[in-house]
Every structure is written in C-alpha cells, then in structure tokens.
Amino acid sequence: xxxxxYIVPLGLFAVLCVFLAVGLTRDPRQVPSPFIGKPAPGFTxxxxxxxxxxxxxxxxxxxxxxxxxxxxxxxxxxxxxxxLNDMSRKGLVPIVGLNYKDQRADATKWLKQHxxxxxxxxxxxxxxxxxxxxxxGAPETFVIDKQGVIRYKQxxxxxxxxxxxxLLPLLAKLNA
Amino acid sequence: MKRLLPALALAASLAAWGQSTEIANxxxxxxxxxxxxxxxLRCLVCQNQTIADSDAPLAVDLRQQxxxxxxxxxxxxxxxxxxxxxxxxxxxxxxPFNAVTAVLWVGPxxxxxxxxxxxxxxxxxxxxLPAAAPAPDPARRREIEALLASEDDAKPGR
Numbered sequence: 001x002x003x004x005x006y007i008v009p010l011g012l013f014a015v016l017c018v019f020l021a022v023g024l025t026r027d028p029r030q031v032p033s034p035f036i037g038k039p040a041p042g043f044t045x046x047x048x049x050x051x052x053x054x055x056x057x058x059x060x061x062x063x064x065x066x067x068x069x070x071x072x073x074x075x076x077x078x079x080x081x082x083x084l085n086d087m088s089r090k091g092l093v094p095i096v097g098l099n100y101k102d103q104r105a106d107a108t109k110w111l112k113q114h115x116x117x118x119x120x121x122x123x124x125x126x127x128x129x130x131x132x133x134x135x136x137g138a139p140e141t142f143v144i145d146k147q148g149v150i151r152y153k154q155x156x157x158x159x160x161x162x163x164x165x166x167l168l169p170l171l172a173k174l175n176a
Numbered sequence: 177m178k179r180l181l182p183a184l185a186l187a188a189s190l191a192a193w194g195q196s197t198e199i200a201n202x203x204x205x206x207x208x209x210x211x212x213x214x215x216x217l218r219c220l221v222c223q224n225q226t227i228a229d230s231d232a233p234l235a236v237d238l239r240q241q242x243x244x245x246x247x248x249x250x251x252x253x254x255x256x257x258x259x260x261x262x263x264x265x266x267x268x269x270x271x272p273f274n275a276v277t278a279v280l281w282v283g284p285x286x287x288x289x290x291x292x293x294x295x296x297x298x299x300x301x302x303x304x305l306p307a308a309a310p311a312p313d314p315a316r317r318r319e320i321e322a323l324l325a326s327e328d329d330a331k332p333g334r
Contacts, residue, residue, distance in 0.1 A: 031220060031266050031267075032264060034260070034262070035262070101233070126237075128241075130237075131238065131262070132262070136221055
C-alpha cells in the first residue's frame with residue numbers, strides 16, 4: 001500500500017512522458033489531407049506556356065500522374081526541383097505543374113533557369129484551384145491514380161528519400 | 177515608453193482592423209458574417225491564429241473564398257463543410273465530437289470526476305481514523321503527572 005503511493009505518480013509521469021515524446025516526433029505543420037481516397041477536384045485552367053489552351057484533370061484519366069504545386073517564389077521548390085527533373089528524365093511518371101499564385105513571366109523564367117520537368121503547367125494566379133485542393137503551402141504533390149482518385153499527398157519537398165521509400169512503391173502499385 | 181506602449185498596441189490593432197476591410201466597398205452584412213465564420217477557422221500556415229486574425233497570404237485567400245461563398249448565399253454550415261472537406265477537422269477551432277476527438281472532449285471531465293472521487297475517498301478514510309490518541313490508563317497517568325510536578329519543583333535558577 002505504501003509503495004502504491006510512489007508507484008502511481010511515477011506511472012502517471014511515465015505516461016505523460018510517452019505522450020510528450022511521441023508529440024515531439026510529429027510535425028504539427030503536416031495536416032493530414034482529407035482528400036486521400038477521394039476524387040481529385042475538377043478544374044479548367046489556362047496552361048502556363050500556352051495561355052489560350054486549357055487543361056483539366058479529366059485529360060489524365062487512365063494514367064497515374066502527379067500534380068505538383070510550385071511557384072517561382074517558393075524556396076523549398078528549389079530543393080525538390082532536381083528530384084523532379086530526375087524523375088522526368090527517367091520518365092517515371094507524368095508530372096503536371098500547378099503554378100500557384102505566380103506571375104507568368106516569373107514562372108517561365110524560373111523554369112528556364114532550373115529546368116522544366118513538367119509535361120505541362122497550369123497557371124493558378126489567384127490560388128482558387130489551390131484552395132480547392134486544400135493547398136496551404138508549396139510545394140505540395142498529389143498522386144492521382146488512373147480513376148482520378150487522389151492516393152497520396154506529399155506536403156513539402158519530394159526528397160530523394162521520399163521518392164525512394166514512398167512514391168516509387170506507390171507508383172508501382174498503382175500502375176500494376 | 178510606458179505611455180508609448182499602449183499607443184503602439186492600439187495602432188497595431190487598428191491596423192489589424194483595417195485589414196479586415198481588405199476589399200473596396202465591403203458589404204457590412206457580408207463582412208459581419210465573414211468575421212463570425214473566420215473566427216472559427218484556423219489559419220493553416222500560422223496555426224495558432226484564426227484566419228480572421230492572420231495576415232498570411234493563405235488567410236487572405238481563405239477570407240476571400242468565404243466572402244465569395246457568402247455572396248453566393250451559402251449557409252455557414254456549408255462554408256464550414258467546404259473547409260473541413262479540404263483541410264480536415266483541424267481547420268475548425270472548435271472540433272466536432274466524433275470517434276477521433278472523443279478523448280479530447282470527454283477526457284478533462286473524466287479527469288475532474290476522477291480527482292474528486294479520489295479526494296472524497298481520501299476524506300472518508302481520514303474521518304474513519306481514530307480521532308485522537310487513546311487516553312492513558314490511570315496508573316500511567318499518575319506517573320506522568322508526578323513527573324511533570326517534579327520538573328516544576330526543580331526549576332533551573334535562570
């Protein structure tokens with residue numbers, strides 16, 4: 001009975017420590033997307049390079065593809081850009097760029113400077129499509145399957161590690 | 177400096193107030209509803225602020241989105257639903273009661289009830305303890321009194 005007096009607070013303290021320790025390993029900025037497993041919202045936007053032509057996600061039906069949110073003002077986009085270029089060179093998966101709240105001239109200049117891994121980019125000047133996709137920062141990348149359903153959302157840059165451990169296995173599974 | 181601080185605070189809050197009229201010719205009815213809804217929605221990039229309080233570009237865009245939806249005549253419920261569909265329950269400052277959030281809502285109540293229960297159990301146990309030390313038996317009592325008396329006689333001469 002006497003021992004209990006010491007064991008109970010110690011136990012509670014241990015439980016608290018476990019909660020705090022788990023909390024430390026999680027990134028509060030990563031808001032899980034409620035979109036996973038839901039159809040990608042439709043939109044029609046002008047293409048970045050051909051302002052008179054439009055693109056909408058239905059055109060990608062039957063393909064597994066990536067929708068990558070990027071902007072010339074986005075610093076972390078520079079981090080992931082070499083990875084995207086590499087993916088494009090290897091022809092791993094078609095990547096569509098959603099140029100988010102950017103000026104057309106800035107965006108095209110940026111692509112000239114850093115390389116253009118995109119099959120095409122669409123131009124979302126006021127960020128309306130971004131909001132529709134629940135975007136809250138760039139870069140973000142959606143993996144969309146053949147049926148047009150969002151299967152994964154990468155928040156933040158695609159690092160070589162993310163590509164290796166998450167994207168490649170997922171793409172292989174979706175393309176199977 | 178002491179006088180300057182409140183003035184600065186006032187100026188800052190006025191600036192923030194000015195922010196809330198970020199469009200030309202705002203419709204006061206729309207703005208009032210916007211204000212009420214925006215106070216319930218979390219800014220995703222500055223997570224401890226509502227989109228009403230934040231100047232982050234995303235917060236401005238979300239306010240604009242809500243404004244547009246109010247003009248379209250959507251209900252508050254529909255607007256909140258739109259945000260939850262896109263950003264999850266996390267976007268609501270007052271999360272709904274569901275399986276995931278049950279512990280959040282019920283937990284503190286359970287803790288308080290538990291603490292009170294433990295407190296009363298403890299009190300009851302205390303009350304059941306013998307109130308005071310048992311009185312010494314007469315023989316022992318006399319002995320004690322004799323000892324006390326002898327001590328009185330042998331007062332040290334201080």
